Amino acid sequence: MQLFDTARQEVVPFEPRGGGVGMYVCGITPYDSAHLGHAFVYHVFDVLERRFREAGVAVRSVRNVTDVDDDILRVARQRGVDFRELATEQARIFDHDMAEIGLLPVDVSPRATEHVDEMVDWIARLVDGGYAYTVDGWIFFDSGAYPDYGRLSRLDHATLIELSRHRGADPDDPRKRHPLDFVLWQASAPDEPSWPSPWGPGRPGWHIECTVMSTGAIGHPIDIHGGGDDLIFPHHESEIAQAEAAGVAPYVRHWTHVAMVVHEGVKMSKSLGNLIFIRDLVARVPAAAVRVLLASHHYRQSWSYDAAEVDVAAARYGRYVAAMQAGGTLGDEAAQRYEERFFERLDDDLDTPGALDVLDAIADELSGDIAGGPPGTEGQQLLARLLAVLGVETEAMPGKAR
Numbered sequence: 001m002q003l004f005d006t007a008r009q010e011v012v013p014f015e016p017r018g019g020g021v022g023m024y025v026c027g028i029t030p031y032d033s034a035h036l037g038h039a040f041v042y043h044v045f046d047v048l049e050r051r052f053r054e055a056g057v058a059v060r061s062v063r064n065v066t067d068v069d070d071d072i073l074r075v076a077r078q079r080g081v082d083f084r085e086l087a088t089e090q091a092r093i094f095d096h097d098m099a100e101i102g103l104l105p106v107d108v109s110p111r112a113t114e115h116v117d118e119m120v121d122w123i124a125r126l127v128d129g130g131y132a133y134t135v136d137g138w139i140f141f142d143s144g145a146y147p148d149y150g151r152l153s154r155l156d157h158a159t160l161i162e163l164s165r166h167r168g169a170d171p172d173d174p175r176k177r178h179p180l181d182f183v184l185w186q187a188s189a190p191d192e193p194s195w196p197s198p199w200g201p202g203r204p205g206w207h208i209e210c211t212v213m214s215t216g217a218i219g220h221p222i223d224i225h226g227g228g229d230d231l232i233f234p235h236h237e238s239e240i241a242q243a244e245a246a247g248v249a250p251y252v253r254h255w256t257h258v259a260m261v262v263h264e265g266v267k268m269s270k271s272l273g274n275l276i277f278i279r280d281l282v283a284r285v286p287a288a289a290v291r292v293l294l295a296s297h298h299y300r301q302s303w304s305y306d307a308a309e310v311d312v313a314a315a316r317y318g319r320y321v322a323a324m325q326a327g328g329t330l331g332d333e334a335a336q337r338y339e340e341r342f343f344e345r346l347d348d349d350l351d352t353p354g355a356l357d358v359l360d361a362i363a364d365e366l367s368g369d370i371a372g373g374p375p376g377t378e379g380q381q382l383l384a385r386l387l388a389v390l391g392v393e394t395e396a397m398p399g400k401a402r
Contacts, residue, residue: 001051001347004300006232006255007152011349014224014254020058022218023049026210026227026235027063027109030090031075034097035275036305037261037268041228043294043391044258044350046103048224050389051346061106062217064210065091067113068203073192083193084113097278101287101294102391110213112204116195119204119212122246123184123197131245135175137187137200141207143180146241150180152255153233163233168206182238184208207238211251214239220248226256230267259302268305276305285310289317291392295352316360317392323363323383330365330379338362342386352390359386 003014025045028038042063049059066072067087076083099105112119123139126132131145143149150160161171161179171179183205188194194201214222220243225236236255243251260267263274281290293313297303330338338358345354366379387393 002349003254003256004349006226006229006257007252009154012254016052016057017223017253020060021052021223022060022062023224024062024064024210024214024218024222025225026231027065028091028094029066029069029071030087030094031069031072032090033275034094034278035268036278036281037228037275038094039098039101039278039290040261040294040297040299041258042098042103043101043291044299045224045226045256046391047295047346047350047352047389048256049104050391051343051350054389060108060218061104062108062110062214063106064213065109065111066206066209067091067111068193069206077191087111100282101278101290102393108217110217112209112213113193115209115212115216116204118216119208120185120195120197122208122212122242123204125246126184126242129245131242132184133177134199137202138175138183139185139199140176140181141184141238141242141245142177143182143241144178146245148244149241150233150237152237152240155233160233167230167234169234180234182207182234184242207235208242210235211239211243211248215243215248215251220252221250222252224254224256225252226258229257229259232257256299258299261303261305263305265304281310285314286317288392289314291390292317292320292356295356295390295392298353299350316356319363319367320359320383320387320392323366324380326367328366328368328379330362330382334365335379335382339382339386342389346389355386355390359383359390362386 001014002011004011023045025042028034049061052059065087068083072083072087076086079086123132126141127134127139132139132141153160155163164171164180169182185197185199185202185204187200187202192203194203214225240251243249262268263276266272266274268274268276278290293310296313338361342355342358345351345358362379362383366383
């Protein structure tokens with residue numbers, strides 16, 4: 001498989017180690033419903049997992065839940081509920097929505113609140129090593145003590161500061177030694193949850209949560225780590241820094257990031273209120289058609305939601321279902337050729353649009369548009385198996401496999 005690595009900024013060969021792959025994908029902060037942007041990210045890693053499994057490679061998939069966070073606490077206050085209750089309910093809805101569109105269940109789904117003790121230990125190592133400092137019960141990572149900060153994103157200092165300002169950090173915080181220093185531990189307000197620590201009661205920062213949960217669930221180096229490309233900085237940049245500063249190097253072998261889904265030219269996000277919810281899409285078209293929609297876009301190319309494209313995806317899915325019921329057949333040579341072309345596309349930087357084109361050709365042949373024949377099942381089973389690798393599955397297709 002050839003896969004783009006964000007750290008090297010090129011498509012490079014990816015080789016499993018010891019016959020297996022440990023894959024960590026940054027999960028949700030559960031305070032609202034899953035939307036199309038979430039679905040696109042997790043669809044991509046689901047297809048990666050399915051491709052590995054098809055090749056006989058064992059996968060340990062991990063997707064965390066950030067169940068303590070400023071946004072969760074804010075929404076919990078607004079709704080008058082405990083933050084744990086809010087997080088649990090929203091995580092349940094998210095899991096349901098992802099299952100609706102056929103995502104495989106992850107092997108491990110750690111929650112931040114379950115691993116605070118390990119986070120405190122990790123932060124203490126950074127403090128003892130001179131990579132972090134204390135101010136009024138808050139612990140900041142000292143980016144000035146880590147010269148490689150910015151290595152993943154490859155952006156200049158001024159751009160990093162500006163991005164930091166727009167992505168939840170505060171480079172102007174007077175407590176910081178450097179604008180790019182980030183929070184490892186923060187003192188909790190009186191109405192906020194807190195845990196004991198050597199620096200007083202508080203709660204962990206966002207970045208340390210994923211470093212601790214990923215290495216705890218997979219070990220290191222993590223074979224594939226990723227999420228949406230808006231996480232490159234500051235989240236994943238900070239993960240690398242605090243991992244390597246604590247002596248965990250290499251931290252990640254391969255970084256994979258998924259482009260944003262936009263709506264009317266603007267990033268799809270909760271804060272902007274321009275979300276397209278999964279539950280609304282599956283109420284309109286079959287869930288398998290939503291997977292066709294997602295697979296029709298390459299994971300590294302941002303795209304804009306268009307309601308008309310949903311109908312196109314549903315029609316394309318209908319062609320596959322019709323091919324399942326048609327009388328066309330594929331000869332052994334044609335079947336082998338199609339299968340090879342399909343996996344060539346997937347193994348070329350996960351070219352799911354190209355893989356769908358191959359499936360279109362199979363469906364056309366089975367439907368008799370190119371060649372007809374007596375009723376058969378071999379071609380239909382091949383189509384079903386290859387569709388399943390893309391996460392497009394339906395009971396109407398013979399040979400369904402999960």
